[in-house]
Amino acid sequence: MEKKKSICLGFEVHQPFRLRNDYFWSKRMYKRGLRAEDLFSYYFDDRANREIFAKVARKCYQPTNELLLRLLDEHAEFKVAFSVTGVFIEQCEAYGYEELVEDFRALAATGRAEFLDQTYFHSLVGLYDEEGEFIEQIRLHRELMRDRIGVMPTFFENTELLYNNRIAKLVEDLGYAGIMAEGVARVLDGRSPNYVYAPVGCKKLKVLLRHYQLTDDIGFRFSSKGWEEHPLTASKYAAWLKATPGQCITLFMDYETFGEHHWEDTGIFSFLKDFPRQVLACGLDFATPSEIVTQYPAADVIDVRNLETTSWADLERDTSCFIGNTMQWACFDYLRWLEPLVKESRDAALVKLWRYLGISDHLYYMFTHGGASGDVHNYFSYFERPYDAFITLFSVIHDFDARLHATIHRGEYPLLLPDGRAIWSLKGLSDYLSELSREDAESLLEVYLKPGELERWVRTSVGDEELANELRDVRLSMDQQDYDRLVLQERLRACLCTVLPRE
Numbered sequence: 001m002e003k004k005k006s007i008c009l010g011f012e013v014h015q016p017f018r019l020r021n022d023y024f025w026s027k028r029m030y031k032r033g034l035r036a037e038d039l040f041s042y043y044f045d046d047r048a049n050r051e052i053f054a055k056v057a058r059k060c061y062q063p064t065n066e067l068l069l070r071l072l073d074e075h076a077e078f079k080v081a082f083s084v085t086g087v088f089i090e091q092c093e094a095y096g097y098e099e100l101v102e103d104f105r106a107l108a109a110t111g112r113a114e115f116l117d118q119t120y121f122h123s124l125v126g127l128y129d130e131e132g133e134f135i136e137q138i139r140l141h142r143e144l145m146r147d148r149i150g151v152m153p154t155f156f157e158n159t160e161l162l163y164n165n166r167i168a169k170l171v172e173d174l175g176y177a178g179i180m181a182e183g184v185a186r187v188l189d190g191r192s193p194n195y196v197y198a199p200v201g202c203k204k205l206k207v208l209l210r211h212y213q214l215t216d217d218i219g220f221r222f223s224s225k226g227w228e229e230h231p232l233t234a235s236k237y238a239a240w241l242k243a244t245p246g247q248c249i250t251l252f253m254d255y256e257t258f259g260e261h262h263w264e265d266t267g268i269f270s271f272l273k274d275f276p277r278q279v280l281a282c283g284l285d286f287a288t289p290s291e292i293v294t295q296y297p298a299a300d301v302i303d304v305r306n307l308e309t310t311s312w313a314d315l316e317r318d319t320s321c322f323i324g325n326t327m328q329w330a331c332f333d334y335l336r337w338l339e340p341l342v343k344e345s346r347d348a349a350l351v352k353l354w355r356y357l358g359i360s361d362h363l364y365y366m367f368t369h370g371g372a373s374g375d376v377h378n379y380f381s382y383f384e385r386p387y388d389a390f391i392t393l394f395s396v397i398h399d400f401d402a403r404l405h406a407t408i409h410r411g412e413y414p415l416l417l418p419d420g421r422a423i424w425s426l427k428g429l430s431d432y433l434s435e436l437s438r439e440d441a442e443s444l445l446e447v448y449l450k451p452g453e454l455e456r457w458v459r460t461s462v463g464d465e466e467l468a469n470e471l472r473d474v475r476l477s478m479d480q481q482d483y484d485r486l487v488l489q490e491r492l493r494a495c496l497c498t499v500l501p502r503e
Contacts, residue, residue: 003247003295004283004284004285005241005242005246005247005248005249005284005285006247006248006249006284006285006286006287006291006292006295007241007248007249007251007279007284007285007286007287008081008208008248008249008250008251008252008286008287008288008289008292009079009080009081009251009275009286010080010081010082010083010116010157010180010250010251010252010253010289011080011081011082011083011252011253011254011255011257012083012157012252012253012254012255013061013082013083013084013085013088013255014084014085014087014088014122014254014255015049015052015053015056015085015087015088015091016087016122016359016360016361016362017044017049017087017091017356017359018044018045018048018049018052018361018382019043019044019045019362019392019393019396020043020044020045020392021045021382021383021388021392023043023392023395023396024391024392024395028042028399029395029398029399030399030402034403035349036347036349036350036353036403036407037349039349039350039353039400039403040353040356043353043356043357043396043399043400044356048382049091049095050095053091053095053097054095054097056256056260057097057100059259059260059263059264060255060256060258060259060260061097061100061103061255062099062100062103063258063259063264063269064255064258064259064269064272065100065103065104065107066103067258067269067272067273068080068107068113068272069103069106069107069110071272071273071276072107072110072112072113073110074276075276075277075280077276077280077285077286078112078276078280078286079112079113079114079286079287079288079291080107080112080113080114080286080288081113081114081115081116081155081252081288081289082104082107082113082114082115082116082255083115083116083117083118083157084104084115084145084149085118085119085120085121085122085141086120086121086122086140086141086144087120087121087122087356087359089101089144089148101148101149104148104149105148105149105150108149108150108151109150112288113288114151114153114155114288114289114290114291115145115149115151115153116153116155116156116157116180116289117138117141117142117145117153117155117156117157117176118138118141118156118157118158118159119134119137119138119141119158119159120137120138120140120141120144120355121137121355121356121358121359122159122359122360122361123137123159123355123358123359123360124159124162124322124323124332124358124360124363125137125358126158126159126162126167126170127162127309127319127323127332128336128339130339131170133339134170135170135174137355138156138174153176154175154176154177154178154290155176155177155178155179155180155288155289155290155293156171156174156176156178156179156180157179157180157252158171158179158180159360160311160312160313160321160322160360161180161181161182161210161252161310161311161312162309162310162311162319163179163181163182163207163304163309163310163311164304164305164306164308164309164310165199165200165201165303165304165305165306166306167179167309168199168200168201168202168205168207168304169199169201169202169205171205172199172202172203172204172205176205177204177205177206177290177293177294178205178206178207178208178289178290178292178293179199179205179206179207179208180207180208180209180210180250180252180289181207181208181209181210181302181304181310182209182210182212182310182311182312182317183209183210183211183212183250184310184317187302187303187304187308187310188209188302191300192245192246193209193210193211193246193250194209194211194244194245194246194247194248194249194250195209195246195247195248195296195299195300196208196247196248196292196293196296196297196298196299197209197298197299197300197301197302198298198300198301198302199301199302199304200301200302200303200304206293206298207302208248208250208289208292208293209250209302210250210251210252210312211244211249211250211251212312212317214240214241214244214249214251215250215251215252215253217229217232217237217240218232218237218251218253218257218271219253219254219257219261220376222257222262222266222268222271223262223263223266223268231267232271233271233274234271234272234274234275234277234278234279235274235278237271237275237278238275238278238279238281238282238284239282241279241282241284242282242283242284247292247296247299248287248292248296250289250292252312258272313364314367314369314376315371315372320369321364321367322360322363322364323363324367324369325366325367325368325369327366327368327386327387327390327394328363328366328367328390330390330394331362331363331366331390331393331394331397332363334394334397334401335354335357335358335397338354338397338400338401338404339354340414340422340424341404341408341410341424341425342354342404344408344423344424344425344427344428344431345404345407345408345425345427346427346431347407350400350404350407353400354400357393357396357397357400361380362389362393363393364380364381365380365381365382365383365386365389366386366387366389366390366393367386368386407427408424408425408426408427408428409425409426409427409462409464410424410425410462411424411425411426411457411458411461411462411463412460412461412462412463413461414461415429415453415454415457415461417432425462426458426462426464426467452472452475454471454475455468455469455471455472455475456468458471
């Protein structure tokens with residue numbers, strides 16, 4: 001008996017934290033007396049975020065959750081998938097919409113709603129040269145899904161479906177069974193997106209490709225009266241799915257498609273209500289992403305090199321949506337450059353704030369290519385122009401950098417240690433010294449302190465002449481016969497503590 005074609009219906013559930021769009025023009029930079037814990041409300045527009053979330057919750061999240069719970073109850077063969085960002089869950093809890101989280105828990109409890117993992121902050125860290133932050137944000141998201149939704153995801157969906165061979169290998173190494181990507185024509189080279197594929201360089205991971213034409217019929221064209229297929233009914237759409245060749249068809253769209261992008265009076269909820277019945281009546285079935293990659297062997301291999309990264313964004317379906325112009329690249333690179341510095345601070349509030357600044361939407365608002373893609377960007381942006389989005393984000397990052405610099409006493413270049421580690425600040429050096437074993441302390445003193453390299457770094461990189469002179473005095477005392485290395489280590493740390501803020 002021939003197996004039924006599987007329909008995979010999935011939703012991206014995300015709301016960004018929006019920055020104050022008057023941050024630069026109201027001259028808010030470099031205000032004194034702010035603690036790290038105060039900076040979130042200083043940079044981000046809490047009122048606007050709260051109002052937008054309330055509006056979308058009323059129009060989309062609440063009615064769509066309710067409808068899907070009812071459809072799962074009515075149709076035993078109906079299945080869906082969700083990719084919910086960490087910042088969305090945070091807003092549910094911060095703005096008094098905990099019932100939405102309970103809805104998602106109830107959906108998960110049906111056993112027919114799969115929840116996927118992604119980056120907690122819906123960020124672009126998968127494009128960083130170093131993979132540590134990418135892995136950390138996935139870990140944070142995985143813990144969130146466990147704690148808030150009650151699931152442990154086995155399938156991965158990267159931010160905006162960003163995909164290449166390197167990302168696929170990292171995801172496989174983390175133990176996932178599958179990853180979702182865009183069915184980009186230039187990658188498929190005449191092949192269909194409606195099959196399971198295997199990534200180059202992976203042994204177990206499988207790729208599920210989104211059918212963007214059929215998805216966009218709902219996500220973008222549904223309420224367009226100028227579209228030749230308007231109005232789109234569930235029966236007509238199910239017939240298209242049936243007529244489309246392949247093993248599986250992946251339909252993955254913004255959750256806000258229902259009620260927000262297409263308002264209730266367009267008939268979008270009526271369409272969704274009738275969708276499972278019409279699909280099942282056509283002899284098709286529903287399956288979750290994990291079920292599909294388990295049921296079907298890979299039909300072929302796809303090869304997406306690192307410089308050819310694909311995404312679901314715009315007509316280009318690459319990274320140009322986020323880092324396609326100088327403004328976007330400047331902000332992306334600035335944030336990436338700050339990573340080792342903010343991590344060296346070991347300040348949880350600063351690290352989380354840096355991650356909020358990396359939410360992909362901030363760069364999305366800077367898109368300048370125009371055309372149909374530009375119209376979509378303008379629809380989502382709350383800035384009058386892309387340049388205003390750049391001025392806002394860049395000035396916030398610069399303010400954040402200045403505060404970080406003052407907190408950790410950052411140098412202009414790092415102190416490179418024998419193990420390959422780079423230390424950028426006095427804060428990082430102090431923490432490093434406090435963790436050293438006796439043997440490592442002796443090695444550090446021999447290799448860095450005695451030749452004068454440490455004081456040279458403090459003098460020329462950090463620019464602290466007084467501390468450099470103190471370190472010189474410590475170094476000179478090493479010339480004494482049978483000096484006590486542990487005493488010198490404590491003297492060195494005491495020197496640093498005189499310039500660092502107290503815990």
